[in-house]
Amino acid sequence: MTESRFSTTREPGKPRTSRATRGGRASRAREGDKRERILRAATRVFARKGFYATKVSEVAKAAGVADGTIYLYFKNKDDLLVSLFEDRIMLLLAALERALAERPTPEERLRCVIEMQLGLLEGERDLAEVITVNLRQSTRLMKQYAAPKFMLYLDAIARVVAEGQKAGAFRTDVSPHLMARTIFGALDGIIMTWALGKAEPGGLSRASTQVADVLLAGLLAKKER
Amino acid sequence: MTESRFSTTREPGKPRTSRATRGGRASRAREGDKRERILRAATRVFARKGFYATKVSEVAKAAGVADGTIYLYFKNKDDLLVSLFEDRIMLLLAALERALAERPTPEERLRCVIEMQLGLLEGERDLAEVITVNLRQSTRLMKQYAAPKFMLYLDAIARVVAEGQKAGAFRTDVSPHLMARTIFGALDGIIMTWALGKAEPGGLSRASTQVADVLLAGLLAKKER
DNA sequence: GTTCCGTGACTGAATCACGATTCAGTACGA
DNA sequence: TCGTACTGAATCGTGATTCAGTCACGGAAC
Numbered sequence: 001m002t003e004s005r006f007s008t009t010r011e012p013g014k015p016r017t018s019r020a021t022r023g024g025r026a027s028r029a030r031e032g033d034k035r036e037r038i039l040r041a042a043t044r045v046f047a048r049k050g051f052y053a054t055k056v057s058e059v060a061k062a063a064g065v066a067d068g069t070i071y072l073y074f075k076n077k078d079d080l081l082v083s084l085f086e087d088r089i090m091l092l093l094a095a096l097e098r099a100l101a102e103r104p105t106p107e108e109r110l111r112c113v114i115e116m117q118l119g120l121l122e123g124e125r126d127l128a129e130v131i132t133v134n135l136r137q138s139t140r141l142m143k144q145y146a147a148p149k150f151m152l153y154l155d156a157i158a159r160v161v162a163e164g165q166k167a168g169a170f171r172t173d174v175s176p177h178l179m180a181r182t183i184f185g186a187l188d189g190i191i192m193t194w195a196l197g198k199a200e201p202g203g204l205s206r207a208s209t210q211v212a213d214v215l216l217a218g219l220l221a222k223k224e225r
Numbered sequence: 226m227t228e229s230r231f232s233t234t235r236e237p238g239k240p241r242t243s244r245a246t247r248g249g250r251a252s253r254a255r256e257g258d259k260r261e262r263i264l265r266a267a268t269r270v271f272a273r274k275g276f277y278a279t280k281v282s283e284v285a286k287a288a289g290v291a292d293g294t295i296y297l298y299f300k301n302k303d304d305l306l307v308s309l310f311e312d313r314i315m316l317l318l319a320a321l322e323r324a325l326a327e328r329p330t331p332e333e334r335l336r337c338v339i340e341m342q343l344g345l346l347e348g349e350r351d352l353a354e355v356i357t358v359n360l361r362q363s364t365r366l367m368k369q370y371a372a373p374k375f376m377l378y379l380d381a382i383a384r385v386v387a388e389g390q391k392a393g394a395f396r397t398d399v400s401p402h403l404m405a406r407t408i409f410g411a412l413d414g415i416i417m418t419w420a421l422g423k424a425e426p427g428g429l430s431r432a433s434t435q436v437a438d439v440l441l442a443g444l445l446a447k448k449e450r
Numbered sequence: 451g452t453t454c455c456g457t458g459a460c461t462g463a464a465t466c467a468c469g470a471t472t473c474a475g476t477a478c479g480a
Numbered sequence: 481t482c483g484t485a486c487t488g489a490a491t492c493g494t495g496a497t498t499c500a501g502t503c504a505c506g507g508a509a510c
Contacts, residue, residue, distance in 0.1 A: 132361070133361045134361070136357070136361040136417075147421065154418075171439075173438070174435045174438065178432055181411075181415050181418050182414065184414050185411040185417070186408075186410045188410050188413070189406045189411070190403070190406050190407060190410060192361075192410070193379075193406050207403055210403055211407055213399065214399055214404065214443035215439070215443055217442065218438075218441070218443025219442075
């Protein structure tokens with residue numbers, strides 16, 4: 001299992017024949033996408049117990065499916081975690097791109113990045129916990145599978161910084177990629193302590209403003225000196 | 226094993242009778258502190274394979290001791306990880322306090338924090354990886370055991386910020402604790418991507434300056450407007 | 451100086467529980 | 481009846497932990 005190179009979520013078992021588009025007719029009193037149900041349940045359970053301490057059977061129970069069903073949608077337990085991360089970060093990325101589309105100035109754009117990352121998780125404490133804490137389970141997972149998608153996200157942030165520099169709004173003596181990591185890390189750290197601690201409601205959005213203020217002040221082109 | 230409340234490293238097996246002070250006479254061609262040897266080996270192996278993917282027997286082999294010996298010094302595998310983290314962060318904290326003692330101005334002090342955290346790990350890639358990646362293994366570990374020591378460290382940073390505010394050097398419209406998390410997170414994020422990626426030598430110290438510049442600029446009291 | 455114990459660190463093969471994964475079978479819609 | 485989604489009990493490998501011994505040393509007795 002060291003070199004398992006699970007590529008996709010599991011191609012064969014993608015059970016969706018007729019109700020492919022969505023709830024074809026809701027076969028029972030039941031749900032929509034089963035894959036999504038499993039991901040949601042996994043988020044909840046992983047957050048509460050940690051990835052390695054969680055039994056696949058627990059995720060199954062939480063999702064209301066049989067143990068075996070998990071394996072129809074995911075190659076194995078690792079794949080479940082990685083899929084979770086990839087799915088969510090791609091959602092975040094898409095939402096970010098959409099939001100950025102209507103923010104013209106560099107300053108607004110950077111604030112947007114910060115608000116999005118903190119905002120998305122404000123109502124999703126479990127997801128926050130999984131992403132900031134559990135994802136880092138193993139270096140191997142991180143390096144091999146999650147990293148590419150993660151880099152995409154970092155690149156998006158770096159681009160905002162670089163544009164701001166080109167526009168003359170941000171100081172040019174710092175590396176956009178380094179700043180991207182700095183910004184991401186700062187937000188991640190805040191989310192982590194928030195998720196591990198009290199997680200007071202509204203805490204993240206309040207934090208958002210302060211952090212944005214400081215980072216922006218630090219990045220804005222020096223006027224003097 | 227869910228509620229194991231391992232307090233100390235293991236009191237009984239603290240093998241050090243005569244050569245208590247240090248290398249009494251080097252019983253063979255061998256080492257110094259065996260506990261330290263194990264911690265060092267664990268750092269190396271955990272970094273390479275991840276905590277959960279690492280077998281206790283692998284740590285033992287890397288340390289050049291028998292499997293059972295690990296259990297003379299650590300209560301169990303979890304305890305090994307937590308001890309590692311606590312040991313190291315306390316070292317970092319001590320080093321930080323020492324270094325801060327000779328930095329009078331708030332600006333210098335904040336730079337000191339940043340340089341220490343990045344600098345300590347510059348030569349210790351494995352340790353960096355364990356702390357930033359592996360430590361977050363499980364929420365449970367983090368919450369129950371590592372958090373207290375971690376908070377001590379965050380508090381130290383927050384104190385530097387608060388002092389700076391009191392001295393009138395830093396803006397006062399942000400929470401010192403939030404800034405501490407921001408700073409820690411930013412550094413942690415940088416270290417993580419550094420450890421997961423190329424880890425070019427000298428990369429961290431170069432990053433150090435840029436990050437410090439930006440964060441400081443963001444924190445310094447606004448002169449105008 | 452030599453031999454003989456006693457002590458405690460250290461060893462590592464065997465145990466044994468655990469839990470990921472499988473797959474023979476069920477149920478249901480077409 | 482066929483095909484497919486789904487089920488969940490049984491399998492089977494794994495690896496943390498244990499513990500019966502071994503080893504080396506220091507001290508005591510000769």
